[in-house]
Amino acid sequence: MEAVTARAGANIALVKYWGKRDARLNLPAAGSISVTLADLETRTTVTPSPELDFDELLLDGRSAPTTRIAPVLDRFRMVSGCDLYCRVESTNSFPTGAGLASSASGFAALVVAADAAFGTGLDDARLSEQARLGSGSAARSIFGGFVEMAPGSRDDGSDAVASPLLDAADWPLEIVVAITESGSKSVSSTDGMNLTMNTSPYYRAWVESVPADLERARAAVAARDFDLLAEAGESSALKMHASALAAQPGLLYWNGATVACLHEVRRLRAAGTGVFFTVDAGPQVKAICLPAQGAQVAARLADVPGVVRVIETALGPGAGVLT
Numbered sequence: 001m002e003a004v005t006a007r008a009g010a011n012i013a014l015v016k017y018w019g020k021r022d023a024r025l026n027l028p029a030a031g032s033i034s035v036t037l038a039d040l041e042t043r044t045t046v047t048p049s050p051e052l053d054f055d056e057l058l059l060d061g062r063s064a065p066t067t068r069i070a071p072v073l074d075r076f077r078m079v080s081g082c083d084l085y086c087r088v089e090s091t092n093s094f095p096t097g098a099g100l101a102s103s104a105s106g107f108a109a110l111v112v113a114a115d116a117a118f119g120t121g122l123d124d125a126r127l128s129e130q131a132r133l134g135s136g137s138a139a140r141s142i143f144g145g146f147v148e149m150a151p152g153s154r155d156d157g158s159d160a161v162a163s164p165l166l167d168a169a170d171w172p173l174e175i176v177v178a179i180t181e182s183g184s185k186s187v188s189s190t191d192g193m194n195l196t197m198n199t200s201p202y203y204r205a206w207v208e209s210v211p212a213d214l215e216r217a218r219a220a221v222a223a224r225d226f227d228l229l230a231e232a233g234e235s236s237a238l239k240m241h242a243s244a245l246a247a248q249p250g251l252l253y254w255n256g257a258t259v260a261c262l263h264e265v266r267r268l269r270a271a272g273t274g275v276f277f278t279v280d281a282g283p284q285v286k287a288i289c290l291p292a293q294g295a296q297v298a299a300r301l302a303d304v305p306g307v308v309r310v311i312e313t314a315l316g317p318g319a320g321v322l323t
């Protein structure tokens, strides 16, 4: 069998995913809306081989545990009827230890490469389902541009998949990531979500508020209404963090520079720049900018005390095979 290489971009949720209706199948408690990034990507090569007695993983050149990828490969082995173990080599274009999640682009690239290597020929919805079983946010990285993840209602999760809302080229927003701490050890998203679900008195209110944010964000994307997207996006991020802050013990993902960046983004918007913020399960700030405004926002965020570096990227395409 041939080695197959695939790539997938990381994604950033504008309407956040935070909580599950089924932890085993990674079924989200509510939908989410994201943008897929062009320049923060994972490239993964899958090589099935009769010479292997177990799966192997090389992550950025280093041997890594296969606990999370072996179940994904098992499903492709089952569907294809081919029981070969695989060598998986995966590299991220963005700095590891920069606190930027790589599980979304990682699992999306893995399932696309495995699908081609095992010849299973799954369509995009089924690839999204397989990526979701690896990591909830990975379901969205199968698609490019603006993407919506459906929570689904079936117990087997077959309808909990992502679908595209709008191509990147149709509204080429720019993203600036302000890194405020490198190598930070946050509580993982999976653990943070579980703690919030189990202990936060605000969790239910958070989940109940998501459909209205999805509606606003969907309408904003359809109309290319940046102000409406900014309102829905900042509100979703702040509410997600409010639910996490109220967990026991409270999850405080932000540092001082994180908060300083949020204020700087608000100052810029008040002065007329098209920009809004979002923050995930870590201290980095992601600024979403109108086309051609990324460079100005990057320069301003780079000057905020405590910002270690900034990364600028365009929106990008969905996952695909390279070779």
Ligand code: 2P0
Pocket: 012, 013, 015, 016, 017, 018, 026, 032, 101, 103, 104, 134, 135, 136, 137, 138, 189, 190, 279, 280, 281
């Ligand atoms: C999101 N995050 O919508 C939210 C906002 C982080 C904060 O999706 O447990 O790594 O593997 O499904 O996908 C990160 O969560 O969690 C995430 P699992 P995942 O982007």
